Amino acid sequence: ETVMSVTPERRRTRRRGAGEHGATARIRPGHQVQLIDLSSGGALVEADRRMLPGSAVELQLQAKDRQATVRGSVLRCCVVRVRPASISYRGAIAFDRQLAWFGDTPGYDVPFGGEVTPLGI
DSSP: OOOOOOOOOOOSSOOEEHHHHOEEEEETTTEEEEEEEEOSSEEEEEESSOOOTTOEEEEEEEESSOEEEEEEEEEEEEEEEEETTEEEEEEEEEESSOOTTSSOSTTEEOOTTSOOEETTO
16 A cells, blocks of 8 residues: 655745746846746746756846846756757756745735835835
């Protein structure tokens, strides 16, 4: 008999897929990456360059009405596609600080105008 265990959800904030976040991204110094999903605590990206787990990165995010640069570290990276002329890598990045774009960041409130203001200020 096989026993399956269910691992509890470890994420602190909700992930948003490509259709929800509407953002593009680059890893400094300017390498384009595809955002697979994005949350206030991190991002899952796909790129044609390997990302070394444990390394520090700076992710530049651009959406229609806002932009941000957030530092983080690569948690993991693996090959997801091999083609005759290219290899694609998928990497998980944990942000050093919360990205306050979505209104689910503890201690932040997103006002109507789209600006992010810390609560209590």
